[in-house]
Amino acid sequence: MKNKFIYLSVLAFVFAGCEPEFENELSDSNYSAGDADFSSYVAIGNSLTAGFMDGTMSRVGQQYSFPNLLAQQFAVVGGGEFTQPPFDADTDNLGGLLFNGNVIQPTRLIIDAGDGGPENIAGTPTVDITNQFATAYNNMGVPGAKSFHLLAEGYGNIAGVPLGQANPYFARTATSPTATVLGDAMSKNPTFFTNWIGNNDVLAFATSGGTGVNQEGNMNPATYGSNDITDPTVFAGVYSQIINTLTSNGAKGVVATIPDVTSIPFFTTVPYNPLSASVIGDGDAAVGQATIQQLNQQLYGPLKQILTALGQGSRINLLNPNGNNPLLITDETLTNFGPQITGALTLGGFDPQLAAFLGNAYGRARQATASDLVLLSTRAAIGAAPQGAPAPFNLFGITYPLQDQHILIPSETSVVATATASFNQSIRQIAASKNLAVADMNQILNQLVSGLRTEDGQIYTADYFSTSTISTVLFSLDGIHPNARGYAVIANEVLKVINDHYNAKLPLVSAGNYPGATVLPSNAN
Amino acid sequence: MRKILSLTIAALAASSAFAGGYRVSLQGQKQLAMGHTGVAVVNSAEVLFFNPAGMAFLEDRFNVSVGGSALFARTKFQNETYNWKASTENVGTPFNAYVSYKVTDWFSAGLAVYTPYGSAVEWDQDWQGSHLVNNIDLQAIYIQPTVSFKISDRLSFGGGPIYVTGSVEFNRNLTRSLTNEQGERSDVTIDAAGVNAWGYTAGFMFNPIDPLMIGFNYRSEITMEARDGDATFNDLPAFAQGAYPNTTFSADLPLPAELTVGLSYKFSDKWLVAFDYNRAYWNVYDALVVDFGADGIPTSVNPRNYKDASTYRLGTQFKPNDKFAFRAGWYFDESPVQDGYFAPETPRNDSMGFTGGLTYQVTNKLGVDVSFLYLHFDETDNSYNHYTEGTQDDVTFGGTYKNVVFSPGIGLTYSF
Known part of the structure; x- marks a missing residue:
């Protein structure tokens, strides 16, 4: 009898230690890098790579850059450390930039629930570009950069910033006044890269309302104005040089195409006929x-x-x-x-x-007509x-x-469309010559126009923020850059391309869990 | 590991108790040990739950059975697409107490207190499925005055009203992405205690030939109508605090009707076999609808679309002598949850229960009952496909779930 009770209590103890077990317990070994090597991942590009949103870089926004989201997934299959330019100085997450105490980039956009519209969050930026780091980071996305800027010496020379000859973001991190973005990127010895450059080569013209010049035929980018469209031959040449350099040590990677302006809410939100x-x-x-x-x-x-x-x-x-x-x-x-x-x-x-x-x-x-x-x-x-x-x-x-x-009138839209198509053709051709994967962002963003369905059944669109889309909007308040949720969708599309092209198996990210716009009850200090 | 366990169980030949949805089948140690059969078994005062008609057939004038179980339920979740892993471990303590008194030869009266419904699931706060549930704690105590009439030596009827008192506490995140300014996820807790309702139970037992007993029992649906419970919103961003004040809520939670038919057969004085069939009318659980008291907070509609579900139970009892009774049982429990409605608040799929137990008669009057249940679930790939976000009402959340449930129980029986 006594033995039976002992038997029972032992049994109870055994059960208490009994965990449910899956036939295939999920672990890192479920995933694989395939033919890719993520030990040193470097991201090249512009604001879209940097994690720019709501009109600025900000400390929190940068955490949601698509390369940073990718790197977290790469970590499961041997991805190394992924560093981004420091934004600790953005203590209150206001965004914006100072140059010697003067505001050169306003604070981030928020929704003031009292006023309704997007506006810059109250406060003064705390990131001064004169605090220089002279360090190369894994995320080499430089807001504002065009294709040829990545090769331009002096693009990170702080002395050139007030003259409009250098980039304030790159000036913070450039390893020397003559360093190039690509050179600093290569100093990280990338084994894998993403390259999403070229948007500004045409988008700057479009966002200026077409006030720039189409520089087709002008082979000297040093003479281009900031709102001009890059000559397609110049673009193709620069792009080849970038890819040749990135792949020179055998690195693999993903390149991304340039979205059409018609899929970006900056150009599609305000109707041509609002005058009731x-x-x-x-x-x-x-x-x-x-x-x-x-x-x-x-x-x-x-x-x-x-x-x-x-x-x-x-x-x-x-x-x-x-x-x-x-x-x-x-x-x-x-x-x-x-x-x-x-x-x-x-x-x-x-x-x-x-x-x-x-x-x-x-x-x-x-x-105006519907074509404007x-x-x-x-x-x-x-x-x-x-x-x-x-x-x-x-x-x-x-x-x-x-x-x-x-x-943007039809003649301007048509110039933009022609340039975009030409750049995208070059991107695809150059990628094919190196057998690189292509994330067709143009096609993906076009899908958003009619609705892109993610794995969880949610349908995302390219619409601008409204109170009813607070849980689903993908674009930040500047209407051009994605918000955190949008970057998660982009990261997902890139992950799928990598899985497909490099026979990898990487876990996806769930865009639904990422935040959208900041909404404040009022906008005051 | 699992093989050794099931062998041990088989050797012990003991009992059962966890059903689909939030039904917890642990209403008596003797009957649990027999696969939770009992609609046609006259063993002890536990019959007040299984079939009140059997109370009149109890031999002793006065019968008491009290008992309780420690219910260990563990669930693991994983999703390969997103590399998600989560788990939850919960302990419940269902209990029961039954008293019967034979007033006359043909009339008995008694009182039953038991906890047939309950659910406690606590995931990590802000886990991947937190927009569906962070934690839930549902309790319902049934109090049932009971009478039973023996029409003849072969037929009896019994039944009684049921008074239910219960409570519910439930927390989930408001959306998949809303946070306050500090990045903490916004969530809501609804909490209602002292929710009371009435129902009834009724049944008959028929003994056509000596070794065979046939039983029928019906326990009515009872709807727990939570009114003016507390709804508390936590970690809201400042802009939403005006729109989502702490307020009251109303919600109805059905405890479904259950019909049981079964029989038992005595192969000898020592050996009895029982079979029960339960039908639980879960289709009443169409949606969990939470109405908030404050104007402007949208009603939360969470489709459940449960279906009626059956349970098939088999149990046996062997009494070699006056000192011991050994019991064993098995059952198959169909989940009321349909594909696509698999919500992590009750992550249960079909299961198979293995039960065992024994009684040791300390004296002629006093017995100690021991029971054990092991509930086996196959791992299941399922999802909840009806989450509303923005204009979409079919956002999914799912993965692979695996449950393990086991429950040791102990009870005392006193009769004279």
């Missing part, structure tokens, strides 16, 4: 309708009459008091009918000075007063045409 009676009436539709009648009689009607006489009546139509009306814009590709308009108005009894002003303002004016892309930054300009314009011609987009820097 309610908007014009500042919330009061009745007031707006009265204003529209007035505008039609005094401005749109006479203008249309003059333009019709010139055979260009389609440039402007009367406003519909019950519809969404298009913005008034300037299209620099149109024939300038300024003198004719001035003449007609003068004949009609207008003060000659005002007639001259209006001729100048409306000579190339037309209403209104920049996100233009949202604040609509209804604002142009400098020196007298009332009632002092409302941008309504009574005064929005300018070149506000809108």
